[in-house]
Amino acid sequence: MNNAQKRSMITGYAGLPFGDFSQVLEGSVGVLGAPSEVDSGPRLGTSSAPDALRKMTQQLGISLPVNGWDLGNLDMSGNWSGALGQFVNQMVDHSTIPVVLGGASDVALAVLQTLPDLPVVAAMPLARGDVAARPENTIWVGLNGEQPVNVWDQIRQRKMVWRTARQLDEGQADILCMPESAVLWIDMSVIDLGHAAGAVGLNPAGLKPETLVSIIGAMACSWQAIVITGLAPARDTRGMSELTAIETLNAALRNG
Amino acid sequence: MGDLAQIQFDMIPSFLGVPVGDLEDLMPGQVAIAGYFCDNLDRPMAGQRYLARQLRYASQPETVLAKTTDLGDVNVFPLEPDKHFSAVISQCEAVLEVGARLVLVGGDSSGLKALGIAVGKITGEDASIVPVTGGITDNLSKTQPIILSVDLQELAGIWMSQPRRLAGLSPAQMIAQIDATPGNVVAAAVFGLAAALDSWGSTETRAALTILKAVAERLEKGAH
Numbered sequence: 226m227n228n229a230q231k232r233s234m235i236t237g238y239a240g241l242p243f244g245d246f247s248q249v250l251e252g253s254v255g256v257l258g259a260p261s262e263v264d265s266g267p268r269l270g271t272s273s274a275p276d277a278l279r280k281m282t283q284q285l286g287i288s289l290p291v292n293g294w295d296l297g298n299l300d301m302s303g304n305w306s307g308a309l310g311q312f313v314n315q316m317v318d319h320s321t322i323p324v325v326l327g328g329a330s331d332v333a334l335a336v337l338q339t340l341p342d343l344p345v346v347a348a349m350p351l352a353r354g355d356v357a358a359r360p361e362n363t364i365w366v367g368l369n370g371e372q373p374v375n376v377w378d379q380i381r382q383r384k385m386v387w388r389t390a391r392q393l394d395e396g397q398a399d400i401l402c403m404p405e406s407a408v409l410w411i412d413m414s415v416i417d418l419g420h421a422a423g424a425v426g427l428n429p430a431g432l433k434p435e436t437l438v439s440i441i442g443a444m445a446c447s448w449q450a451i452v453i454t455g456l457a458p459a460r461d462t463r464g465m466s467e468l469t470a471i472e473t474l475n476a477a478l479r480n481g
Numbered sequence: 482m483g484d485l486a487q488i489q490f491d492m493i494p495s496f497l498g499v500p501v502g503d504l505e506d507l508m509p510g511q512v513a514i515a516g517y518f519c520d521n522l523d524r525p526m527a528g529q530r531y532l533a534r535q536l537r538y539a540s541q542p543e544t545v546l547a548k549t550t551d552l553g554d555v556n557v558f559p560l561e562p563d564k565h566f567s568a569v570i571s572q573c574e575a576v577l578e579v580g581a582r583l584v585l586v587g588g589d590s591s592g593l594k595a596l597g598i599a600v601g602k603i604t605g606e607d608a609s610i611v612p613v614t615g616g617i618t619d620n621l622s623k624t625q626p627i628i629l630s631v632d633l634q635e636l637a638g639i640w641m642s643q644p645r646r647l648a649g650l651s652p653a654q655m656i657a658q659i660d661a662t663p664g665n666v667v668a669a670a671v672f673g674l675a676a677a678l679d680s681w682g683s684t685e686t687r688a689a690l691t692i693l694k695a696v697a698e699r700l701e702k703g704a705h
Binding site: 435462472 | 637639642645679
């Protein structure tokens with residue numbers, strides 16, 4: 226985030242002070258915006274997500290359950306994924322939790338690439354082959370609709386844990402074999418379009434917002450990194466999608 | 482001429498379509514609903530003051546409310562807090578003194594505070610404020626005055642045009658709680674909503690209207 230942007234906001238995400246990486250203490254979080262834009266499809270708008278989330282936390286007076294710093298937005302020109310990877314590595318090495326506010330899914334992929342040996346908890350409607358192919362099993366939350374056959378075969382063969390949106394909304398929330406530590410990736414398209422329209426993916430019969438919050442909040446897992454992607458705030462005039470992202474993040478940090 | 486004046490007067494939008502009246506029209510046991518146009522004094526949020534106006538415009542005639550009157554708006558002085566509270570308290574007192582029950586609609590929670598003081602002055606007892614989220618009413622005597630606090634910000638996000646949180650009550654849950662509140666409910670404040678004018682605003686306005694109707698019905702029942 227450049228100085229002009231910082232000056233326009235008194236505080237950062239959820240009232241955190243703006244700062245630099247060197248100020249983030251062990252056990253606390255560093256929030257970084259990575260405002261990349263989706264490169265295809267009719268539903269754009271992810272680049273405005275980090276600042277929209279900051280604004281909404283300020284408007285609602287929401288604070289994080291942990292201490293930390295807001296490190297502003299990543300400069301998305303040039304090799305931003307390399308810079309993001311470096312940031313995540315540094316944070317994890319210093320026992321701090323990077324919270325990355327995307328952006329499109331390429332932001333999450335850059336984070337996952339940096340932490341290749343960690344399992345992933347992926348809240349998304351469609352299972353992804355590149356995530357399923359990671360060495361550690363992924364836990365899939367909120368799958369919905371037809372899944373790619375080759376990815377599904379891999380999920381079944383490796384006996385990965387998965388729950389559909391319907392199962393979760395009906396209360397089948399018990400997820401056994403949670404890893405001790407993992408990366409949490411929340412693609413906001415996991416939420417039902419009718420509840421929160423501010424996502425790049427259309428997901429009828431997706432998860433209810435409160436279900437996502439309660440599922441993530443119930444996971445006893447030490448999150449090594451948290452990434453939120455796919456939020457397109459301008460598509461949701463009520464702000465329900467931003468509120469869902471904010472409450473889910475708080476639920477994750479409260480327990481993890 | 483008299484009939485014509487009466488017809489025009491009745492066309493003024495009123496809460497739930499009930500008759501518009503004045504302090505002199507009130508009888509003991511009646512329910513008076515009044516708008517509260519102030520949202521800058523306690524838990525301020527601009528826009529809450531317009532709730533009364535919006536609910537009046539969205540209202541349809543309700544034949545079931547035989548003992549309820551729209552009293553207009555209480556006079557407010559939002560930029561002079563001392564004068565404001567003094568004026569609102571004395572207006573609430575004037576209604577309660579008749580033996581009527583009072584509902585303040587709209588604005589911020591400062592209306593509830595004024596109502597609490599007014600009830601205390603009139604009854605000589607501390608009024609118990611029972612929130613719609615469910616308060617402890619077991620220890621209250623049947624005669625102790627109760628004020629229902631209906632904070633519409635307790636509605637779940639799905640019912641709101643600009644949600645402030647996901648969790649919360651549904652209108653049906655609020656109505657059930659209002660209906661189940663035992664004891665001597667002498668007044669209520671319905672507040673905390675800045676209703677929008679879009680389609681979601683229509684949803685929250687209709688929810689608020691249904692809740693207001695439940696409040697009026699509960700107050701018409703009196704002590705029970």
